[in-house]
Amino acid sequence: MHEPRLTRALRAMLNTQRVASLGTLNVDGAPFVSMVPYAIEPVAACLVIHVSLLAPHTRNLLTNPAVSMMVMQPEAAGEPVHALPRVSMDGTATRLQPESPSWLAARRVYLERFPEAEPMTHLGDFSFVAFFPKAARQVAGFGTARPLEEEDLTSLLRPLPEL
Known part of the structure; x- marks a missing residue:
């Protein structure tokens, strides 16, 4: 199956990078950004984080499940930072019930x-949370950006079909 170059680059970045910036809103509506390790759960087509109930971002997302996540390539010495490949995703966070499928x-x-x-x-104060992206903006380099819709993201988080 042919996959467009930008989609292939984004799939590679999501599968090789291991941390994301997580943006939540506190009860007063003030933004809060934190770092979270993530994994991809391909059947549900979501990103999975494992977070402590003691953390402000967890309390925030439990109160307001509308969150953002950004994944980006790391900076390379001597290279311009403005063109770093990255994706910003908006979606919904859902705390998963322990021992559920x-x-x-x-x-x-x-x-x-x-x-x-x-x-x-x-540990009892940690929970798995699924992040379901609904929309995104991919920056693949300087002057190369595009929006992504929910269907694009769902397809991207699932494995490529076998030929």
Whole structure:
């Protein structure tokens, strides 16, 4: 199956980068940004984060599930930063119920990516949260940007079909 160059680049970035910036709103409507490790759960076509209920971003997303996430390529010494490939996604965060099928799938993909986090999955104040992107803006380099719709993102988070 042919995949357009920008889609291929975005898929590669989402699968190779491991951290995102998470934007939430507190109860007063003030923005809050934090760093979260993430994994991709392909069946549900979502990003999975594992967060502590003690963290401000978790309290924020439980109160207001409309959140944003940004994933970007790391800076390279001597290279211009304005052209760094990145994607900003808006969507909805959903706390997954422990031991539910979606929780088990989230735990599996998260631990495949972060095996060192296994002990934290047993702590009572940590939860798996699924982020379902609804819209996004991809910047693939200087002067190369495009919007993405929910269908594009769902397809992007699922594996490529076998030929």
